[in-house]
Amino acid sequence: MESYRILRVIWESPDGGFAVVEAVPEDGRPVRIAGQLAGAKPGEVYRIRGEAEDHPRYGPQIRATTVVPELPTTAEGVAAFLADRVPGVGPETAASIVTALGPRALEIAAEHPERLLEVPGVGPVRAAAISEAARKHRETAEVLSALYALGCTPGTVRRLVDRYGPDAARIALHDPYRLCREVTGIGFATADRIARAAGLRKDDPRRVEAGVLHALDEAAGEGHCALPEGELVGKAAAILDVEVGAIRAAVRRLSDGGGAVREGDLVFSPPLRDAEVRVSRHVARLLRTARPLPPRAAEVLPDVLGRMGIRPTEEQLRAIRAVLRGGVLVVTGNPGTGKTTTLRAVAAVLEEAGVEAALACPTGRAAQRLAELAGRPASTVHRLLGYDPRRGFTFGEDARLPAEAVLVDEASMIDLPLMARLVEALPDGCTLVLVGDVDQLPPVGPGDVLRDLIRSGAVPCVRLATIHRASASSLIVANAHRIVRGEFPYLPTSPGRDVLFVPAEDPEEQVGAAVRALTRMLPHLGYDPRDVPVFCPMYRGPNGIDVLNDAIREAVNPAGPDKPELRRGRYLFRLHDRVLQTSNNYRTGIMNGELGIITDVDPERGRVEVAFPQDAVTYTRDELDELTPAWAISVHKAQGGEYPATVTLVDTRHYVLLTRNLLYTAVTRARELCVVVGSRRAIGMALRNNTPSLRVGALARRVREEVEGECATSTAW
Numbered sequence: 003m004e005s006y007r008i009l010r011v012i013w014e015s016p017d018g019g020f021a022v023v024e025a026v027p028e029d030g031r032p033v034r035i036a037g038q039l040a041g042a043k044p045g046e047v048y049r050i051r052g053e054a055e056d057h058p059r060y061g062p063q064i065r066a067t068t069v070v071p072e073l074p075t076t077a078e079g080v081a082a083f084l085a086d087r088v089p090g091v092g093p094e095t096a097a098s099i100v101t102a103l104g105p106r107a108l109e110i111a112a113e114h115p116e117r118l119l120e121v122p123g124v125g126p127v128r129a130a131a132i133s134e135a136a137r138k139h140r141e142t143a144e145v146l147s148a149l150y151a152l153g154c155t156p157g158t159v160r161r162l163v164d165r166y167g168p169d170a171a172r173i174a175l176h177d178p179y180r181l182c183r184e185v186t187g188i189g190f191a192t193a194d195r196i197a198r199a200a201g202l203r204k205d206d207p208r209r210v211e212a213g214v215l216h217a218l219d220e221a222a223g224e225g226h227c228a229l230p231e232g233e234l235v236g237k238a239a240a241i242l243d244v245e246v247g248a249i250r251a252a253v254r255r256l257s258d259g260g261g262a263v264r265e266g267d268l269v270f271s272p273p274l275r276d277a278e279v280r281v282s283r284h285v286a287r288l289l290r291t292a293r294p295l296p297p298r299a300a301e302v303l304p305d306v307l308g309r310m311g312i313r314p315t316e317e318q319l320r321a322i323r324a325v326l327r328g329g330v331l332v333v334t335g336n337p338g339t340g341k342t343t344t345l346r347a348v349a350a351v352l353e354e355a356g357v358e359a360a361l362a363c364p365t366g367r368a369a370q371r372l373a374e375l376a377g378r379p380a381s382t383v384h385r386l387l388g389y390d391p392r393r394g395f396t397f398g399e400d401a402r403l404p405a406e407a408v409l410v411d412e413a414s415m416i417d418l419p420l421m422a423r424l425v426e427a428l429p430d431g432c433t434l435v436l437v438g439d440v441d442q443l444p445p446v447g448p449g450d451v452l453r454d455l456i457r458s459g460a461v462p463c464v465r466l467a468t469i470h471r472a473s474a475s476s477l478i479v480a481n482a483h484r485i486v487r488g489e490f491p492y493l494p495t496s497p498g499r500d501v502l503f504v505p506a507e508d509p510e511e512q513v514g515a516a517v518r519a520l521t522r523m524l525p526h527l528g529y530d531p532r533d534v535p536v537f538c539p540m541y542r543g544p545n546g547i548d549v550l551n552d553a554i555r556e557a558v559n560p561a562g563p564d565k566p567e568l569r570r571g572r573y574l575f576r577l578h579d580r581v582l583q584t585s586n587n588y589r590t591g592i593m594n595g596e597l598g599i600i601t602d603v604d605p606e607r608g609r610v611e612v613a614f615p616q617d618a619v620t621y622t623r624d625e626l627d628e629l630t631p632a633w634a635i636s637v638h639k640a641q642g643g644e645y646p647a648t649v650t651l652v653d654t655r656h657y658v659l660l661t662r663n664l665l666y667t668a669v670t671r672a673r674e675l676c677v678v679v680g681s682r683r684a685i686g687m688a689l690r691n692n693t694p695s696l697r698v699g700a701l702a703r704r705v706r707e708e709v710e711g712e713c714a715t716s717t718a719w
Contacts, residue, residue: 003049003068004028006035007079008042015040015607020623022063022606025050036606037066038156045082047072059566060606067156070146073108073139080107088128088135095123099132112136145171152199157624158192161185175200179212187624190216190241205244210252213242215261218271222448227278227418227699228268268700274448277422281451282704284425285330285461289709291430292329295407299326299355306350318344321464322351325407325435332413332455333437335466337482337670338473344466345411345437346376352407353378359407362386364415364445366596366616368642372411382616383410383420384591387427391589395423402429412642413438415595418449418701441486443638443667446594447586450697457702460709477501478669478676485666488689493678497527500672504679509545509653513553516634516651516679521557527675529647531558532580535597536634537650537668539659545651548572550634555579558633566603568610570626575610577603582632582639583614590619595639597632637668648672652680652688660688 006025009032014021021039025048026032035050036057042048051068074080077100084096084107091099102121103110110117115133118124124132148171149159162170165185173180178197181188190212202209217237221229229237231253238249253269256262263270270278303322307314314322318340321333325348335341345361352359361380363369373380387403388396397403408428410416413436416424428434436452444450455461473479477499481491493503504519506512520531536554541547552574559578561567567576575581583596592598592614601618602611608623621629632639637650650668652660665688669676678685 003051003070005072006033006048006050007074007076008039008044008046008048010044011042013607015609015622020608034060034063035066036063038069038160039066043082043086045074045079045086047074047079057606068150069156070150071139071143073112073136073143075105077105080105083108083139084132084135087139088132090128090131095121095128098122099124108136108139112140141168149174152196154196158188160624161187177208178202179208182212182216187627190219204242205248207248207252207255210238210242210244210248211256211261213244214238214249214252214256215271217241218262218269221698222271222274225444225446225448225450225697227274227448227697227701228265228270229698230267231264231269232267234269265700268698274418274699277418277449278699278701278704280422280426281418281701282708284422284428285455285705286708287430288425288428288432288434289329289461292327292433293431294328295326295352295357295433296355299351299357302354303351306354307347310347310350312343312347314344314347315340315466315468315470317464317466317468318347321466322348324462324464325433326351328431328433330434330455330461331436332452332461332463333435333466334440334452334456334463336439336441336479336486338469338476338479339466340468340470341437341439341466342372342375342411343470345372345409345435348435349376349378349409357406358404359409360386360403360405361409361411363410363412363642364420365412365593365642366614368412368415370615371644380411382593383416383424384593385616387423389588389591391591394588395427397427398423399426401427403427403432405429405432407433407435409435409437411437414440414442414452415445415642416451417445417447418451418699419447421449421451439670441663441666442670443641443663444697446638446641448697449699449701451701454699454701455705458705458709460706478672481676482666482670485662485669485689488662488692490686490689491669493682493685497523500675501669502675502677504677505681506679507681509543509655512545512651512653512679513549516550516649517553517557519649519677519679520554524647524649524675524677527647529675532578533645534647534649535632535640535643535645535671537637537640537648537671538634539637539652539656539664541636543655545653545655547634547636550651551631554633555631566605568603568605568608568623568626570623573626573630575600575603575626575629575631577601580632581612581629582635583628584630585628587625587628591617592619595641597635597643637664640671641667643671644673645671646673647675647677649677649679652678652684654681654684654687656684657687660684660691662689662692664688 004027006027009024012022022036023039024032025035049070050066052064052066055065057063074083081096081100084091085093099107099121111133115129118129166173178193182190182193235249257264263275321344324331362383363372369380369382438452440453456463477492484491495503504515506515538547565577579600583592586593598612598614601613610621612619648671
């Protein structure tokens with residue numbers, strides 16, 4: 003590393019994490035340096051390691067990878083430090099200190115503060131302030147040096163210092179696995195690298211326990227709320243490479259200490275087990291306190307249906323009447339069976355009857371669509387519950403939502419933690435209606451709430467099965483029902499219907515066919531390719547999502563001098579790119595699976611602005627880990643969205659993920675045109691793979707037991 007003296011600060015990010023400075027080495031010419039230099043002042047000295055780069059807009063500069071402050075050792079630097087960093091010390095006093103103690107004045111002040119009293123005009127109070135400033139600066143340098151010595155990246159260093167301050171190095175050295183529990187953005191892999199650099203043994207009990215918790219976290223990422231102990235031990239062994247006995251002992255310690263919960267053969271992470279308990283308890287409470295909606299709702303029903311031009315089937319009438327009885331109700335069904343029409347009718351009836359009702363969806367784009375279809379306001383579940391990034395949820399168990407009824411569409415997307423938040427916020431007697439398609443893929447997050455409520459046998463359920471006349475001619479609707487039954491879908495190869503099949507066997511041929519469909523055929527039919535998602539089951543491989551994203555970007559949003567871009571890891575973000583949020587961000591309120599468009603890119607500042615349906619959000623360089631390009635997305639991430647047209651790529655090489663409900667979900671995302679690119683054999687593989695993607699948990703059992711054991715309300719399928 004080389005020492006640089008700061009000459010001037012060119013730019014500093016508002017979040018205080020990044021800066022661009024002009025600095026000069028001990029013997030050399032001034033250079034531009036960009037990196038974790040926020041707070042740097044002219045005259046200060048830093049030891050910096052970095053890589054020379056030729057910035058496309060600003061020319062030659064150094065991209066700093068290691069930044070450690072030093073106490074200045076020149077008269078000019080010491081004077082600047084004192085005048086800037088120490089309250090009550092102006093330029094004249096600073097100059098007097100340098101004259102009296104020389105360029106080592108700060109080192110002397112840190113170790114021998116009494117020497118400062120030799121300087122005219124410096125009394126005990128001012129001497130103590132100068133000594134404290136010098137010591138803190140030196141402590142910061144020591145902490146940063148220690149963290150970089152452990153192999154921490156600048157982003158990790160910043161997170162640790164922000165979280166732990168001067169204790170960051172000590173905690174990272176002596177308890178590195180604490181970091182992945184307490185610091186956002188630091189996972190087990192990062193903590194494990196730090197632990198190895200700190201010299202911890204592979205079988206250190208702290209490492210083994212952290213590995214077990216990481217295995218539970220990975221299972222939650224796959225949707226599971228728990229794992230059988232044997233499976234958990236196997237997963238942890240693959241991560242840790244230690245003896246199985248050590249892992250079983252770690253599971254016992256975690257269970258005894260509250261870090262995990264064992265119920266029979268299942269091992270839960272405490273938050274997910276708690277969420278299951280809360281959902282079951284509050285669903286039972288809502289059923290127990292159920293009361294019919296006002297009689298006027300039933301009285302106005304015929305008039306409302308007549309004004310809306312709705313001629314309901316017997317199933318729809320049964321669903322509407324069940325809503326009017328109050329309590330908790332699930333309404334499910336495949337496309338074309340009138341789920342949305344039923345929901346619209348219920349919302350209109352409740353409004354006419356003066357019932358305080360709220361409409362909600364799990365995601366912003368689904369809420370926007372529901373509001374358009376229902377002709378009345380709808381919000382995300384988070385917004386309904388008054389979520390604020392700084393204060394959390396306004397409504398909950400201690401402050402119930404002022405609503406007589408809550409209608410939730412796309413309920414198959416609701417994961418367990420969000421459902422727990424919802425049901426505990428509803429007041430006694432509130433009617434909860436969950437509308438969704440249980441044949442879709444389960445939610446992105448942990449749990450499978452809608453299916454579990456039905457499986458419990460304790461929650462009333464109406465399944466709509468009659469296809470309405472308006473949908474009877476749609477191949478999308480017909481194919482959805484054929485896929486559910488395991489029958490091969492209709493796949494015409496010529497345009498003219500709302501389904502089109504483009505046969506392609508070779509991966510490169512499939513990618514090319516998908517891009518051509520998006521950029522040539524669909525625009526000819528009146529669709530903007532920027533509004534059409536491409537679905538694919540897998541990220542990696544020659545025809546995976548990553549390859550598709552690069553190919554589509556260059557076709558739809560090619561590079562240009564007026565399109566700044568920023569690379570973060572393996573992903574490139576370019577102005578006007580479509581992007582996907584990959585995790586719940588409770589600071590911004592943008593949830594996993596939300597799609598947005600990049601409206602501004604500042605490569606110098608490492609900042610990207612994204613417009614989502616409900617808000618615009620600025621991402622710093624560190625936060626870009628939450629985004630991926632989304633010209634192509636996985637079918638799982640497409641849940642809850644409906645688009646005028648879609649393109650879906652299916653290939654036998656995706657066999658690991660090819661399932662019947664995945665194919666069903668992909669086909670049913672299209673409203674007007676579904677283009678399928680790939681091989682018929684792959685479609686056959688998906689149809690034959692009807693093994694339910696069962697998620698491990700105990701919610702169905704808990705709900706059943708909470709609602710008086712085996713005395714379950716009969717359900718209609």
